[in-house]
Amino acid sequence: MTKPLRLGIAGLGTVGIGVVKIIRRQAAMLEARTGRPIVITAVSARDASKDRGVPLSDYAWETDPVALAKRDDVDVLVELMGGHEGAAKDAVEAALTSGKDVVTANKALLAIHGQELAECAEANGRVIRFEAGVAGGIPVIKSLTEGLAGNEITRVMGVMNGTCNYILTQMEATGQGYNALFEECGRLGYLEADPNLDVGGIDAGHKLAILASIAFGTKPAFDDVQLEGIQRISLEDISAAADMGFRIKLLGVAQRTGRGLEQRMTPCLVPANSPLGQLEGGTNMVVIEGDAVEQIVLRGPGAGEGPTASAVLGDICDIARGFRLPTFGQPAEMLQDAPAAQAELPAPFYLRMALQDKPGALAKVTAVLGECGISIDRMRQYGHSETSAPVLFVTHKSSRASIDQALEELEKIDVVSVAPVALRIETV
Amino acid sequence: MTKPLRLGIAGLGTVGIGVVKIIRRQAAMLEARTGRPIVITAVSARDASKDRGVPLSDYAWETDPVALAKRDDVDVLVELMGGHEGAAKDAVEAALTSGKDVVTANKALLAIHGQELAECAEANGRVIRFEAGVAGGIPVIKSLTEGLAGNEITRVMGVMNGTCNYILTQMEATGQGYNALFEECGRLGYLEADPNLDVGGIDAGHKLAILASIAFGTKPAFDDVQLEGIQRISLEDISAAADMGFRIKLLGVAQRTGRGLEQRMTPCLVPANSPLGQLEGGTNMVVIEGDAVEQIVLRGPGAGEGPTASAVLGDICDIARGFRLPTFGQPAEMLQDAPAAQAELPAPFYLRMALQDKPGALAKVTAVLGECGISIDRMRQYGHSETSAPVLFVTHKSSRASIDQALEELEKIDVVSVAPVALRIETV
Known part of the structure; x- marks a missing residue:
């Protein structure tokens, strides 16, 4: 018989309980698919007395998630507490340095401390998986x-x-x-x-x-x-x-x-x-x-007990199957420092403004746009409400800088009665 | 330095050439992502003299794909010939029994001989991957x-x-x-x-x-x-x-x-x-x-050089990363014989027919539907063309058997001028 994969689950909120339910309900299916039993040995949450709707007495209870992460009978820490500092980070680090893999739904932790954690995981020969952290049940x-x-x-x-x-x-x-x-x-x-x-x-x-x-x-x-x-x-x-x-x-x-x-x-x-x-x-x-x-x-x-638990289980099954890869898909030391873009790529923009009902108002606005190098794809003016008329523009591809310059210039002319709104149009 | 993963590519049509192009263009990227070089050592196709737009002279040439599959310098057979009998099947079996893994885009082969090939792969400790066989570039x-x-x-x-x-x-x-x-x-x-x-x-x-x-x-x-x-x-x-x-x-x-x-x-x-x-x-x-x-x-x-080659490369990268799992997700001997369903699950149906322009025509049709246990959700009758009128029904959930019985009964009554069409409505 193959060795079971032993989980310690830290955090018994909606997602944690969802994971417990699937592992209890689908034990045979999970073993057939991964070739080994997947079992929970210990759990951790603040309040041990709360009724969470599933039997938890089979599992050892740790009040401290760091203690859970270090247990000898835990192969994988499943971190479902959340938060990018404090207990979640401490428990993940404790797991990695104690030679355990980590599955988490914690996007903040990975987005903010990902590089450091990836390096820690690789230094210890462990993996961090986080499918549940991004877009819920979608793999x-x-x-x-x-x-x-x-x-x-x-x-x-x-x-x-x-x-x-x-x-x-x-x-x-x-x-x-x-x-x-x-x-x-x-x-x-x-x-x-x-x-x-x-x-x-x-x-x-x-x-x-x-x-x-x-x-x-x-x-x-x-x-x-x-x-x-x-x-x-x-x-x-x-x-x-x-x-x-x-x-x-x-x-x-x-x-x-x-x-x-x-x-x-x-x-x-x-x-x-x-x-x-x-x-x-x-x-x-x-x-x-x-x-x-x-x-x-x-x-x-993107959320909810079942979909998020599904993503956590996908990661657990991968570990049970022996699939191991670096946190962000390649070794942490190969990841590059990416300077933030100086300027976003040009795009069409949507501009909405209200023009005062004066002769030449539209001419003044279009002159400003032209001076800023913004060319107009489509324009609509709607029926007047009292003294101003809503006007919409869809521009051809423009730089954000041109749009910002135009917004500034439009503030200065006396025919725009409400500050214009500019939103990028993403080509999809 | 880690050992390269050595590919033998059988079939140099659109997809095969697409795979060659990616491996030549993205060698560094693929090595960073998988931790080892991915190289082509040999290829096989009918016509060695044809210009396929990429340099192929670095690779050994085999006219016989079975010989390619058995080469000592090939770790993975990439089968892109197609066809569920003959050369493709022979080459895949030769690869598996010679201790090579297989990546293929051949859905017919897997759909028809999948069980036999999965057993062969597992008996030889090899894997078969076929992401490119289903829905092109979609993983x-x-x-x-x-x-x-x-x-x-x-x-x-x-x-x-x-x-x-x-x-x-x-x-x-x-x-x-x-x-x-x-x-x-x-x-x-x-x-x-x-x-x-x-x-x-x-x-x-x-x-x-x-x-x-x-x-x-x-x-x-x-x-x-x-x-x-x-x-x-x-x-x-x-x-x-x-x-x-x-x-x-x-x-x-x-x-x-x-x-x-x-x-x-x-x-x-x-x-x-x-x-x-x-x-x-x-x-x-x-x-x-x-x-x-x-x-x-x-x-x-779902098709095309780039998307299909993308799927083939995904499988190759998985093998390079050491990800190994049974062909259909669990061991072949655990796959069950599934009896074909006796009857498909009930569903709403769309019925289109043309009724003769006679008094009581619609009453006769609806009576037949009622007798067959089919209840009507929505009905539309359109303006008459000459002597018959198109009529559409959307039924509530009905069994296919009831629909077939109704179609048969409708043939017998004298008010339906064109044989009715019935199409299932899938609830999505």
Whole structure:
């Protein structure tokens, strides 16, 4: 009989309990697929007395996750506590230095301390797996690191925060504003304890930094991710974008430019009839482009007990099968320092403004755009409301610098009655 | 320095040359990612003198692929000849029994002889990988076998023949009939030498049989796949389906029923606004549903030099990394004989017929449907053309047997002027 793979699970929240349930329910299936029994030997959580709906008395209990990580009867630490400092980091380091592999769902930990942890893992001959940290149940880390290993990756894009996508699609579907939907998300339990992790784009930015590292062979650099949340997206923009054939998404984009690595997690317009444009509710989507494969689109649930536990189990099965590879797909010492891009690649932009109802107003605006080197693809002016008229532009490809210059110049002329909004249109 | 992984490539058509190009262009990248050099030592094809656009003189040339497979300087046979008998099968068996691993894009070989080859591989301690055989560049075999290993799979669906999907979407887009588009596909080189492999659903059926084996732990059983091609899909059905909010796809579905395994590759209706419904042109899509992950959708190019070579390289990199697993995800001797389902699971159906313009015609038809236990969800009658009127029904969930019985009864009554068409509606 083959030696069982022995797990220590730190963190018994929704995901941790989901993992316990699958391992109890599917023991025979998991053994058939991996060739060895997968067993839980010990668990760790703050409150041992809480009823979590599954029997836990078979497992040793450790109050301290670091003690769990060091146990002799644990081969793999399954870290599902979260947080990029403190107990989670301590436990992961303790596991690696004690010769245990690590499976985690902790994107913040990997995005912020990934390089250090990858080096620690390799120095100790161990692996760190984190499929559950990015896009929930979608096997995106595996697809990028393994399935597409023959590709030079050219761009990675993703809608990777379900709460933001829920808010943006509900704004269009129901006509409710951002604030009302933000409150609804709070009531539904869709928000992190610090909601800025969701709506500020931080959580999705962590995921993007991890994908960028694997895709481009660079050290994970979350600090270089340009972040912009969805808090300022208005119903006007949602409906104007729709009217021009677009939807607004909190979209992550990572790509190499001539001068550095561009990493953005910002609201963008995408064509309404593209896979990204059609993505509704809390579902996640990742788009990977490579020189050989062209474009792959992966779609699935980005959160929840079952989907996240599915990703954790995928990593555990890989370890049980003896699949071992470096944290970010190549040895940590080979990962390059990627300077942040000096300027993002040019793109079409969407501009919305309100013009005062004066003769020559539109001429003044278009003159400013022209002077800034911005050429106009499409323009729409809507019926006047009192003394100002909403005007939308879709530009041809422009640099962000030209757009910023134009926004500044437009502030100075006396025909623009509301500060213009500019959103990038991502070509997909 | 780590030992290089030495490849022998049999078959230098589009895909074979694509693989050669990537290995020449990306040698450094592949070595960084896998930890060892990946080199080609020998190749095999019929005509050594043909200019294939890449330098091949560095490689030993074998006219006989079996001889290539047995060479001492080959670790992995990369079989890209195709065909489920003859040279391809002989070469694969020779490789396995000579202690070499196999990477292939040959879905027919795996769908028809998969069990025998899996047993041969395991008896010799070798692996067979075939990501390129199913859905081109999409890492679907990897996602199903590895990423979703913690799931009991409940259903697998796929649009996996780009030519059929091109024809069906062009019928709707251009209003051209099946025959015109079939001829266009021939001119564009989109058809196999035997076009029935494409339009008869055989090629896609091979892919479904492979996915079903992995998903359900059963021996691959292509003979049990219920096949129906797209040759009889009419423009009337395309537009009537669109009018009811559906699109017609050549859709593969594999799922367990209470009595056996259901495997179908048949034209089905899917909601026009679903990911499957929105899939246009030659792109492929696979939908995987599991008890934990809920639903994952994978989309990408199903054919072509780059995408197929990308999948082949993914398999080669896995072997270079030392990832080894049984052919269909668990040992061949554990795969079960799956009896073909006695009856497919009930589903809603689309029925199209033309009724003669007589009093009571619709009453007669609805009476027949009622007698067969078919309940009607929606019905549309269109304006009369001369003496008959097109009528569409969408039924509630019905068994295939009830539908077949109704079709038979409808033939007997004198108000149906054109034989009715029945197509399953797949809930997605």
